[in-house]
Each structure stands twice: as structure tokens, then as C-alpha cells.
Amino acid sequence: MISGLSNRALARKARCLLLMLAFWLPLTAQAAIDAFEFRDDATRERFADLTAELRCPKCQNQNIADSNSPIASDLRHEIYRMLQDGATDDEIVDFMVARYGEFVLYRPRLDNQTLLLWYGPFGLLLIGAIVVLVLTRKRRDAGDDPAHPEHHLSEAEQRRLDQLLKQDEK
Amino acid sequence: MMRRLILFFPLLVFFGLGIFLWRGLQLDPTELPSALIGKPMPAFQLSSLYDENQTLTENDLRGTPALLNVWATWCPTCKQEHDQLNKIAREEGVTIYGINYKDDRAKANDWLQRYQDPYARNIFDPKGTLGLDLGVYGAPETYVLDKDGIIRYRHVGEVNEKVWQQLREVMQQLDGGAS
Numbered sequence: 001m002i003s004g005l006s007n008r009a010l011a012r013k014a015r016c017l018l019l020m021l022a023f024w025l026p027l028t029a030q031a032a033i034d035a036f037e038f039r040d041d042a043t044r045e046r047f048a049d050l051t052a053e054l055r056c057p058k059c060q061n062q063n064i065a066d067s068n069s070p071i072a073s074d075l076r077h078e079i080y081r082m083l084q085d086g087a088t089d090d091e092i093v094d095f096m097v098a099r100y101g102e103f104v105l106y107r108p109r110l111d112n113q114t115l116l117l118w119y120g121p122f123g124l125l126l127i128g129a130i131v132v133l134v135l136t137r138k139r140r141d142a143g144d145d146p147a148h149p150e151h152h153l154s155e156a157e158q159r160r161l162d163q164l165l166k167q168d169e170k
Numbered sequence: 171m172m173r174r175l176i177l178f179f180p181l182l183v184f185f186g187l188g189i190f191l192w193r194g195l196q197l198d199p200t201e202l203p204s205a206l207i208g209k210p211m212p213a214f215q216l217s218s219l220y221d222e223n224q225t226l227t228e229n230d231l232r233g234t235p236a237l238l239n240v241w242a243t244w245c246p247t248c249k250q251e252h253d254q255l256n257k258i259a260r261e262e263g264v265t266i267y268g269i270n271y272k273d274d275r276a277k278a279n280d281w282l283q284r285y286q287d288p289y290a291r292n293i294f295d296p297k298g299t300l301g302l303d304l305g306v307y308g309a310p311e312t313y314v315l316d317k318d319g320i321i322r323y324r325h326v327g328e329v330n331e332k333v334w335q336q337l338r339e340v341m342q343q344l345d346g347g348a349s
Contacts, residue, residue: 057307060199070272071307074298099305101205 036080043083050079050092053107057100204313204324205305211238211319212303219270219278219292226293231319235344236265237337238313239289239329240301242273243281245309251328252285258334259288264341268292271301271309312337316344 038044051065056072064072064079075096082092096104108114153161206212211228218224231238239255241248258264268289270278275294282289295301304313307326314323314337323340325333 057202057305074302078302097205099205099303100307101202101305103202 214300219294240311255288
């Protein structure tokens, strides 16, 4: 016979187990993908950053961390090897660019060719701001201010308006 | 009058953008320019596919303008283009070098015996180290080398008659520049 108390204790135990499982499962998934042994956590993080930043040349909408293609796997191993040999991040990125071109960079470098790409949006914003500014200036100068529509009534119109308002009050 | 013309400005911008984006649709995003165009063949030291005791280096690819073809027996498109390569080597007398990329030596030699061998030299690259230095991202790839071993052109994918016409044009320009 199971009493109410032990039932509750059982439920608590089950919940505890589930929680443990929830923390443990993602760890095993990670282990299945990555078989690399790193010197320390800093190197592991650099590896994660580099493979996330570099684009797979074969499957173009994935970075080399996510891609399953053989070339991405080769590049992961190459990056791992260079990290273990003590290469800097810049050296590794230069190595990849020298072979696969600027294409592999998800964040293009700032140079003459990419100047428009980096600063173009700000330029467009500036142009937009200037256009808005000029248009509002013009409207205000023309007395065409939408906030004060009474300004563009002629003298006769104004007199008629006052007359109508007065009639209403009666 | 001036104000009227200004009203057409957005239409002009629309057409400009339209033409720009429409042109973008015609481009093939999978075709990447090689980072090595105009650069010499990367240095390597690998064995010949035919004889594991014979070592080949980048110097063995100099002397005459040539095609350098990256191939493997596991690559279906390589099989498709093989007849075309045979034709180029035999009928047009073009020197073709091969890089046997991440393949098995025995399988590759069998393959060449069965389907004929268009290659003047074949570099055995089982780990893909030379492929990595060349920026190979998928076989088949075909490069045009000039007589000094400088990389002049790269084509990714099958070499068919149409692509061969392009490659020939590049090679003819090299010849013209040399003499």
C-alpha cells in the first residue's frame, strides 16, 4: 500500500531526476559534436568564436562550426591545430583569407571596397534626415505648418470663420 | 517645371535599384573567385599517384601552360567530366596535371585504367593538405597555370565543352602574352 506522503516524496524524486536529466542531456549532445581537447577554457572559447565567425566555403549559409560538410570539418581541424600551435586569432583569420578569400569572413574587414557597406547605411540616414529637415523648413517658411492650420487663412476667410463661430455661440 | 522633374526622382531610383538587383539574380553565388589568382602555386611535397617513391613539388608543374584538375574517385562530377578531360588532353594536346584529392591510391589507379588517363602528372594528396593551401572547397576544381606555375584562373565544377572554351581562351591569352 502506498500512502499519500510517500507518493509526494516519489513525485519530488522524479522531478529531481528530470531536472538532472535536463542538465545532463545537453552535455552529451555537445560531446558528440566536438571531440577536441583544449589546453584551457580560453582556447576553447577562442575556437568557438573563430568557427562561428568564419563561413563555410561550400555550404554558404553556415559557419564552419555548424556545417557538416567535409571541408568545414577540415577547417575545424586546421583551426584546432593552429590554436594548439599557439597561433593568434589574426594569424588564423589571415590564413583562411589567404586561401578562401574575403568571402569566408562573416564580418567583412574595413577597407576601400567595403567602406560603402560599413558606412553606407549611416550615409543614407544622414540624407534622410537632411531631406526631412529641408521639407519641414520649407513648409514652415511657406506658412504651411500643419500644427497651425489657421495661419493660411486669408483675411476675408478669417472674418468669415469668426462670424460662423459667433453664430454657433448664439 | 523643376518641381515636376523632382517628382520623377523616386521612379529613377526605383529603376536604378531594380536593374542592380536584377543583375544580382543572374550571378551564381556558389562561384567564388579564387584568392590565389595571380599568385604562384603553393609549395608542396607529395608523392606521385603512380609511384609512391617519386616526390612531386610545385616545380614539376612549370614549363608550359597547363590545366590543374582536382579530382577523386568518390566524386560523381569528376566521372562526368572525365571524357571531356580525355578529349582535351588527346585531341587538343593540352597538358593536364591532376591532384588526386582525399582518395585511395589503389582505387584511383584502377579508375584511371578503366576510364583512360588524361593526366601528365598526378599528385597524390590523401589528406587534402595541398587542397587546403589551394582553397579547394569541393572537387572537381580546375585551375589554369601559366608556364611559370602562376595560377591564372579557377573553375569550380564540371568541365564541359562550354567551360573548356572559356579555359582555352584564358590559355590562349597566356600564350599571346608570353610571345
